[in-house]
Amino acid sequence: MKKISLSSTVLAAALSFSPALLHAEPSTPAKPSAPAIEEKTEGEKKVMEEKKADFEITVTCNDAMQFDKKEIEVPLGKLIKLTLKNVGKAPKIAMGHNLVILNKGASLQPWAMKAMSARDSEFVPSDEESMKAVLAHTKLLGPDEEDAVTFTLTEAGEYEFLCSFPGHFSLMRGKLIAK
Ligand SMILES: [Cu+2]
Structure with missing residues (x-):
């Protein structure tokens, strides 16, 4: 039996x-x-953040569709913790923000155009090609929310970042410069 x-x-x-x-x-x-x-x-990431980040940066974003930093120098090969804080007041559905870091050499504009229609995944498209271009991303933030990501840049040079909420990337974009 x-x-x-x-x-x-x-x-x-x-x-x-x-x-x-x-x-x-x-x-x-x-x-x-x-x-x-x-x-x-995210749980795994949080453990890493608390234990290991060698370098920490905070970027704010607001209702005027601005990041407070456009070029950020970061140390090559170190564990970096980047926190995005939404200091705006407008509701997430109208003025949500995230921060998506693209891999070196990824093409920002076509990626951002595709992201606009990815509402179900909070504007980070989940198809394989799009995911390959993403090095790290925060979640989509409403007013007074924040989220952190940790990552390491292994190649010197520029890594573009953007907010992928529809219509934001022309104003909300910048570069991490790994040295
Ligand atoms: Cu935004």
Whole structure:
């Protein structure tokens, strides 16, 4: 009897991980699983921030669609913690802000154009090509919110950053300069 109940458990487990089953189930959209993954990585990030950041920067953003820093020199190869603070008062739906750092050599304008339609993922497009261009990003912030990211720049040079909320990137962009 034990043998039978064990193998049916194994079978049930195997079925629940079957990609075919996932595809056949339209009531399993990508959405519910995405926040779970995000939460986990954010938790991991927070541990790293507290223990290890070698260099910390705070950037503010506001209702006038401005970052307070446009060029930021950062140390090459060190763990950097960047905090974005939204000091504005306008509601997130009308004036949300994030800070997305693109990999060196990524093309800002086409990435930002694609991001405009990625409302479901808070304007950070989740397709593979777009994700490859992203080095790090904060979450989308409403008034008086803040979020931090940690990362390391391993190549000297300029890394562009932007706010990917629709219509913001022409004003809200800048560069990290790794030296
Ligand atoms: Cu913005």
